[in-house]
Structures are given as structure tokens and as C-alpha cells.
Amino acid sequence: MTPMQRALDQARxxxxxxxxPVGALLLAPDGRVLAGAGNEVxxxxxxxxxxxxxxxxxxxxxxxxxxLEGCTLVATxxxxxMCAAAASHFRVARLVFGAYDPKxxxxxxxxxxxxxxxxxxxxxxxxxxxxxxSAALLRAFFGDLRRAPGSE
Amino acid sequence: MTPMQRALDQARxxxxxxxxPVGALLLAPDGRVLAGAGNEVxxxxxxxxxxxxxxxxxxxxxxxxxxLEGCTLVATxxxxxMCAAAASHFRVARLVFGAYDPKxxxxxxxxxxxxxxxxxxxxxxxxxxxxxxSAALLRAFFGDLRRAPGSE
Numbered sequence: 001m002t003p004m005q006r007a008l009d010q011a012r013x014x015x016x017x018x019x020x021p022v023g024a025l026l027l028a029p030d031g032r033v034l035a036g037a038g039n040e041v042x043x044x045x046x047x048x049x050x051x052x053x054x055x056x057x058x059x060x061x062x063x064x065x066x067x068l069e070g071c072t073l074v075a076t077x078x079x080x081x082m083c084a085a086a087a088s089h090f091r092v093a094r095l096v097f098g099a100y101d102p103k104x105x106x107x108x109x110x111x112x113x114x115x116x117x118x119x120x121x122x123x124x125x126x127x128x129x130x131x132x133x134s135a136a137l138l139r140a141f142f143g144d145l146r147r148a149p150g151s152e
Numbered sequence: 153m154t155p156m157q158r159a160l161d162q163a164r165x166x167x168x169x170x171x172x173p174v175g176a177l178l179l180a181p182d183g184r185v186l187a188g189a190g191n192e193v194x195x196x197x198x199x200x201x202x203x204x205x206x207x208x209x210x211x212x213x214x215x216x217x218x219x220l221e222g223c224t225l226v227a228t229x230x231x232x233x234m235c236a237a238a239a240s241h242f243r244v245a246r247l248v249f250g251a252y253d254p255k256x257x258x259x260x261x262x263x264x265x266x267x268x269x270x271x272x273x274x275x276x277x278x279x280x281x282x283x284x285x286s287a288a289l290l291r292a293f294f295g296d297l298r299r300a301p302g303s304e
Contacts, residue, residue: 045218046209047241057198066197081265082241085234085258089199103270106237110270111263113233118255118262 003027003074004098004130006036010051011076011137014038021137022077024051026059029070029093034059051075052083056090067091076134078127081106084113088121095125098134155179155226156250156282158188162203163228163289166190173289174229176203178211181222181245186211203227204235208242219243228286230279233258236265240273247277250286 001009003025010023019039026035035058040049052075059068072094073079073087078101085106087095095107102109107125114122153161155177162175171191178187187210192201204227211220224246225231225239230253237258239247247259254261259277266274 041218045216046212047218047243048205048209048238053200057200060198064197066193066199080237080241081258081263082234082237085232085237086200089232089234091199104272106233110268111233111265113263116263120256 003033003072004076004096006033007051007074007076008098008130008133008137010036010038011134014040014051015137015141018042021141022051022075024055024076025074026055026068027072027074028059034062034071048082050080050083052079053086056086056092060090069093072096073123076130077101077138078105078107078109080104081111081113087123088113088119091121092123095123096129097125097127098129099131099138100127155185155224156228156248158185159203159226159228159250160282160285160289162188162190163286166192166203167289167293170194173293174203174227176207176225176227178207178220179224179226180211186214186223200234202232202235204231205238208238208244212242221245224248225275228282229253229290230257230259230261232256233263233265239275240265240271243273244275247275248281249277249279250281251283251290252279 007023007025011021015021023038035055037051037054039051068090070093073092074096076098078097159175159177163173167173175190187207189203189206191203220242225244226248228250230249
């Protein structure tokens with residue numbers, strides 16, 4: 001199973017818990033999975049508990065070091081500005097993401113953080129990996145939410 | 153003691169622990185202090201453990217709710233893009249900060265997040281409160297660090 005497929009599994013598990021279906025993995029320089037998570041905003045009552053931030057924090061804790069040099073962040077959705085900026089702070093080397101997020105993304109949309117002249121560390125990044133699958137999960141989730149009040 | 157003075161105390165305590173001296177408080181709508189913290193990046197080995205993010209997470213946990221509506225975030229330094237974006241996610245109503253940060257700030261500098269057309273929630277904000285005192289702490293800390301290797 002590819003890392004993105006594993007991240008998509010995390011997103012599906014998040015949806016099953018009533019969380020926005022976004023999943024993430026953090027890979028060591030040798031490709032080993034250091035951490036995996038889905039969104040836990042509702043479960044933790046923490047608006048910052050996005051999957052990306054959770055896996056960066058967990059991987060740093062697992063390694064016992066502040067920085068994640070040489071590591072890769074895999075996320076099913078384009079990270080928001082908070083998570084994109086956190087990837088700079090953690091010195092993540094590579095970012096691979098699924099669906100683009102024109103409304104909430106901070107990499108290719110909005111503030112486009114890594115394009116800012118003052119950005120202190122820019123991961124290499126690629127978007128659009130398994131984007132259809134990721135976008136379908138989000139559409140299904142928000143579609144269900146919209147239908148829910150009327151359908152009961 | 154004003155909230156900013158209390159946040160400066162947190163910054164001083166952070167410096168004493170070897171952390172970048174930035175402090176923050178999170179105030180309830182009635183002005184009560186819900187959480188206070190200094191940077192804990194080194195202590196937690198967590199590059200996202202900025203004072204601002206710590207107090208938002210702690211206050212949400214204390215209240216048992218994801219959002220901090222009506223609340224005020226007080227920080228001794230202009231928040232970075234990660235923390236500024238987190239304040240949007242937490243729906244913080246007001247942000248009061250001390251020194252401006254032309255290199256690392258994300259409110260009045262860099263991506264200027266709350267000026268972005270797609271920003272989902274903009275706190276009201278004011279900067280420059282007790283900025284001399286805050287900037288002096290940072291200068292002393294980084295000056296000491298620069299001197300340290302040669303002075304031993």
C-alpha cells in the first residue's frame with residue numbers, strides 16, 4: 001500500500017468518527033512510517049488538531065528531536081496555512097498532498113506560504129496525488145452533513 | 153498587573169529555561185485568564201510548541217470546547233503564520249501583541265494572513281503594546297546566545 005493510500009485510510013477512519021476526512025503520515029528519511037493520524041478536532045476539542053500537525057508532533061516525539069529533517073509529510077488534502085507553516089518550523093523536507101484546497105489551502109492557494117520571500121524553510125512539494133479519491137471522501141462527508149438535517 | 157505584563161513574565165520564564173522568550177495569555181470574554189504559557193519548543197521537543205498555540209489549546213481544553221469565541225489572545229511578539237492561522241481556526245475574537253516581527257511575523261508581515269481575501273476568520277488585532285519591553289527581552293536572549301561560544 002502506498003503512503004497516500006495509508007493516509008487515505010486515516011481520512012476514512014476520521015470520517016467514521018465524525019471528523020473532516022483528512023489523513024496524514026509522517027515518513028522518516030528511509031521511508032519508514034513514524035506517525036499516522038486523521039483529523040481529531042472534535043475528539044480532542046482542539047481546533048489545531050489537524051492530521052498534519054498531529055503527525056509532525058507525534059513523529060518529533062517519537063524521534064525525541066524538534067526537527068524532522070529529511071522527513072516527508074503525506075497529507076490527503078493541501079495543508080492549511082497553519083499546517084504549512086508548521087512544516088516549515090519542523091523543517092520537513094518534502095510534502096506530498098492529495099486534493100487541492102482552493103478555499104482553505106495555504107501552499108498553492110491563499111497566502112501560498114512557501115512562495116513568500118521571508119519563508120524560513122520551504123519543503124519540496126507536490127500536490128494532486130490521488131486527488132480524486134481524496135476529494136471524493138470530502139465531498140461525501142460534506143454532502144452527508146448537508147443532507148443530515150432534512151433527512152431525519 | 154496588565155495581561156501584557158503577565159505575558160512578559162511568561163516570556164522571561166521561558167528565557168530562563170533556554171527557550172526563545174515569547175509569552176502568551178488567553179483571556180475569556182470576561183477578562184479572566186484561561187491559560188498562560190511561554191515557548192516550550194525545546195522542553196517538549198516540539199517545533200509547534202509556541203506560546204500562542206499552547207495557550208489556545210490549553211484554553212480550549214479548559215473550556216471543553218473547540219472554539220474560543222469572544223476570547224482574547226495576548227502575545228509578547230507578533231504571531232508567526234502558524235499561530236496566526238491557528239487563531240483563525242480557534243475563532244479568537246481579539247489579538248493583542250507586543251513587538252512587531254518583520255522576519256517571522258504573519259499578521260503585519262510576511263503573508264499578512266488576516267489581509268488574505270480567503271481568510272475564514274479575522275480577529276481584531278492591535279500590535280506594539282509594550283513592544284520595547286518585549287523586543288528588549290528578545291535582543292538580550294539572542295545577544296547572549298551569540299556571545300556564548302566566544303565567552304566561555
